Amino acid sequence: MAEHVINPKKSHMHRSIGDITISVVTYIVYAVFAFVCVYPFYYIFINSISANDLSERGKVILYPMQIHFSNYSHVFSIPGLLNAAKISVLRTVIGTALTVIVAAFLGFMFTRETLWKRRFWYRFVAVTMYFNAGVIPWYLTMKTMGLTNNFWGYIFPTIVQPFYIILCKTYCESVPQALQDAAEIDGAGTLRVFFSIMLPVIKPILATIAIFAAVAQWNSFQDTLILMKDQSLYTLQFVLYQYINQASSLKALISNTTSSAQIAASLAHAATATSIRMTVTVVVVLPVMLVYPFFQRFFTKGIMIGAVKG
Amino acid sequence: MRNKERRINYKKRRSYIEFLYILPFLILVGAFSYFPLYGWIYAFHDYRPPFPITNETFVGLKWFQHIVSNPVRVNDILRVIRNTFAMSGISLFFSWFPMVFAVFLNEIHCRPYRKFVQTVTTLPNFISWVLVFSIAFNVFGSFGAVNSVLQDLGVISKPISFLKSSEHIWFKMWLWLTWKNAGWAAIMYLAAISGIDEQMIEAAKVDGATRMQIIGHITIPSILPTYFVIVMLNIASFLSNGMEQYYVFQNAFNQDYIEVLDLYVYNIATSGTGNYPLSTAISMLKSVVSVVLLAGANGFSKLVRGEGFI
Structure with missing residues (x-):
C-alpha cells in the first residue's frame, strides 16, 4: 500500500489555521521545557571550568570564560571526597549486583508451582511495598543489628526489593513453561534450571532492573543521614549536601587544602565555596549523565511492566 | 503404586528444598520490613535512647494523649498537617500536567525534536534531591544565573532570595517536583497514546476533525483510565510526601511552611534531646491512616473500573 501518498500527517490538505497555530505554540512551549531542563546542568558545568573569581560573582551565564580545569584536581585533593566517591561506587556496585540477582532468583522461585506455600510467601514479600514502620523504629532496628556506622547498612536493607521481584516474576511467567519442563526431564534441579535456563532468558528485564537499582543506590541520601555518623562512610551525595549547607565547614576545607602554591596562583584558579560546590555537583551528576543515553531504551519497558499487577 | 508414592514424596521434598532456597531472603524481609513494626512499642514508653525500655518506662497512651492535649504540640501538628495537605493538594490538583504534557508532545511530528524533548525532560528524574537542591542553590542563589540576569536586565536592583524565604514555598516545591518528575511521568501516557487504534x-x-477535536474526543478519553490510576495512587499516598525533598530545601526561613509529616517525624526525633516515642506515635498514626487511604482508593478503583491497582 502506498502509505506515503495517503498519510494524512504529511498531507497539508486538512491543515487549518488552528492546526498550524497549535503546531507553532507546541514547538515553542516544548523548547522552553527543554531549556529549563538542560540549562541548569549546562550552567553548572561551564561555571566549574571558568575562572573562579568570575563564577563567584555570577558572571558566567552563556559560555565558559577563561577555561581551566584546576577545580577538578582541587576537589579530589579535599580530604574525604575521594573516600566518599569510593563508598558511593562500592555501594552502587555491590548493592546493584545483589539486588538484581536476588530479584531474578525470587521472581523465578515465585513462579514455581512446587514451592511450599508459594502464594503466601509471595504476598509476604510483595505487601511490604505498602507499609513502613517509620524512621525511628527502622533506625532502632538497624542499630540493634549493628548496621549503623557500618557499610553493610547500605546493602542489606536494599537486597530484597519487592517491586523488582514482581517485575521478574511477571517476566518469568511470559517465558514458555516447556523450556523449564524440558530441562527438568533431562534431570536439571531447581537451581540448575534457574542458572542455566532462566537467567539467560530473562536478561532484558535484569538490565532494566540493574539500571534503576544502580541509580537508586547512587542517589541514596537518606540512609547516610539516618544511619551513619562515621565520616569515612559518607557518600558523595551526603558530602555534597554538607558542602552546600555548611558554608563554614567549606571555608575551613578551603583554607586547609589551599597550599601556598595555590595562594600564589591567580585569583582565577583559587578555590572558592562556589567553585567547589559547582565542581562537586558535576562530579556527582556525571555518572548518571554517562549511563543515561544507554538506559533510555529501557524506560518504557520499566514503566510498563511496572504497571502490570503482580 | 509404589512408584507413584515415591514420586509424591520426591515432590514434597523438593517443595521444601525450594523453600529453603528462598528462606534466607524471607528472613531479610522479616528483619528489615516486619521487625521494625515491633519498634512501635516505643510509642508506649518513656524511652530515652541510652536506657532500655522496661516495665517502669511503660506509659500507655501518654504520647497519643500528648498529641491532642498539649497546646504547643497541637499547634505544631496542625501546622504540619496543613503543609502536608497543601503540598499533596497542589500535586493532586495539577496531576493532569504530565498527561497534557504527553498529549501535546505527541502532537510534535518532527521525530528528532520530539525525541530530544523527551530525553532532556526525563533526565532530572534520575538525579537525587540533593543534586536538585544543589542546582537550585547554584542557579537561584544570590549570585546565581537568575539573579545575575535579572540584575543585568535592570529588572531588580538587589538579588532576590528565592530559597531563603517562605514565600510561595508550597508552589515552589511543586515546581521542583514537577521539574524532576513530569517528563518521566509523561512516558506512561505516551505509551498509552501509542496504543490508540490508528x-x-x-x-x-x-x-474532517481538527487536531483539537481529535485530542479531545479520542486521545484524552483513551488515556483517562491511566490518569485515573495515577490519581488514586496520589490519594493513597496523600500523607506520604517523603522527607528528602523537604529536608534538603528546609532552612530557618521556610521551616514553618515546608515541614511536612514525614519530615516532622524525623525532625522531632533528631532535634534537641530527640523525642523518639512521640515520633514513633505519629508514624504509627500516619501508617494507619495511609493504609486506610490505600484500601479506600483501591476499593474505589474496583468500584469504578472493576479492578484495583494493588
Missing part, C-alpha cells in the same frame, strides 16, 4: 484517528480525520 484507524480511529484516520477515520476522524476523514470526517
